[in-house]
Amino acid sequence: MTPGGAAPAGERTVHVVLPGGVDDPAAPSGGNTYDRRVCQGLPAAGWRVRPHALPGAWPRPGAADRAELARRLAELPDGAVVLLDGLVGCGVPEVLEPEAARLRLGILVHLPLADETGLEPGPAAELDARERRALHAAGAVVTTSAWAAGRITAHHQLPPARVHVARPGTDPAPLAPGTDAGTALLCVAALTPRKGHRRLLDALATVADRPWHCTFVGGPGGDSAYVTQLRSKVSEMGLDGRVRFAGPRTGAELAAHYAAADLLVLASYAETYGMVVTEALARGTPVLATAVDGVPEALGRAPDGTPPGLLVPSGEPAALSGALRDWLTDRALRHRLREAAHGRRAMLERWEMTSHSLAEALERLRHEPRSGR
Structure with missing residues (x-):
């Protein structure tokens, strides 16, 4: 990754440690997009970005990958400001702790490690404990939603002053017709269990008597067996021809899918924010989603207080089915949600605000005493 733009006079330097593959178009994700955009935007906020992309099986790296991270950190000068993507930093407190008094360490948490769907209780507890140590070693923790900031502060018993929010931004986009x-x-989400595609398929099957078609945009997320299961489930339900797997898409191809959609559907089990929600709203497209974690924050409300979509309880499959049927059968509801989505569209924050918020957190980190962590 190369940061975009030249920083203005009086610039500061931040070393950003990223997981390898952050620029891989075959594996797009909200976290990767966020990392790229803030690296591109920080120079305009006065920060020179020095990216360090580290391949490895993060957050559970092998010995060689762990040693490489330790080497990179050891080479940085005393007092250097370092921002680590949580996927890299949260699982290796033994690497961060020896550097905590020498460097100004910040960690960007996209998703708490133990929140990944499908983890057994033992590994989840281990990751959670390692994350707690890592976050306590850091001088600053940056989260992508107010919900995540509150949860991480309380769960890991962090000093609230060290926890900051830099919400993902959006780009201006034409209204979807x-x-x-x-x-x-349209469902835009990596094909992983956390994103809830199986329960979305169950809900779609209950409205098979209505006309609709649904496109799944997203890559396998490293689990090709899960994708095979999803494809088999589509065939077993008789939904071939109605559910399409488009694979990972970025840029103009992804924009075309958003432009062609009437409704974004997201059935996730965990989302610290839900960038695809605001990406749909940027086009005036309503959203149907499970009301998990930071998703209500991303959905927000129109200026008149009307929600630009439907939120359903995560633990009630019938609610997702019912909301789909309501959308497909109630023309007045569709009109009302579209009007609200158009209103919410004008209120969305841009990526410049994200970089500004992150720059403020880095500035506070730069001036924080390095002792006492």
């Missing part, structure tokens, strides 16, 4: 029938459904 939409259709009167509202039958074009």
Whole structure:
């Protein structure tokens, strides 16, 4: 990754430690997009960015990958400001702790490690304990939503002054035209268990008597067996031809999918924010999502207080099915949600605000005493 733009006079330097593959177009993710955008945006906020992309099986790296991270940190000068992506930093407190008094360490948490769906209790508890040590070693923790900041502060018993929020931004986008029938459904999410595709398919099957088609945009996330299971489930349910797997898409191809959608659907089990929610709203497209974690924060409300979408309880499959049926059968509801989405669109923060918020957190980290952590 190369940071964009030249920093203005009086610049500061931040070393950003990223997981390898952050620029891989075959593996797009919200976390990777966020990392790229803030690296590109920080120079305009007065920070020179020095990226360090480290391949490895993060957050559980092998000995060689752990040693490489330790080597990179040891080479930095005393007092250097370092921002580590949480996927890299949260699982290796034994690497961070020896450097905590020498460097000004910050950790950017996209998703708490133990929140990944499918972890057994033992490994989840181990990752959680390691994350707690790592976050306590850091002088600053940056989260992507107010919900995440509150949860991490309370769960890991962190000093609130060290925890900061830098919400993901959006880019301006043309309004999606939409259709009167509202039958074009879109799910943009990596094909992993946490994103809830299986329960979305169950819900779609309950409205098979209605006209609709749904496109799944997203890569396998390292679990090709899960993708095979999803494809088999589609066939078993008789939804071939109605559910399409488009694979990972970025840039103009992804924008085309958003432009063609009437409704974004997201059935996740955990989301610290939900960048795809605001990406849909940037086009005036309503959202149907499970009301988990930071998703309500991302959805927000229109200026008149109307929600630009439908939120359903995560633990109630019938609620997801019912909301889909309501959308497909109630023309007045579709109109109301579209109007609210258009209103919310004008309120969305841009990526410049994200970089500004992160720059403020880095500035506080730069001036924090290095002793006492």
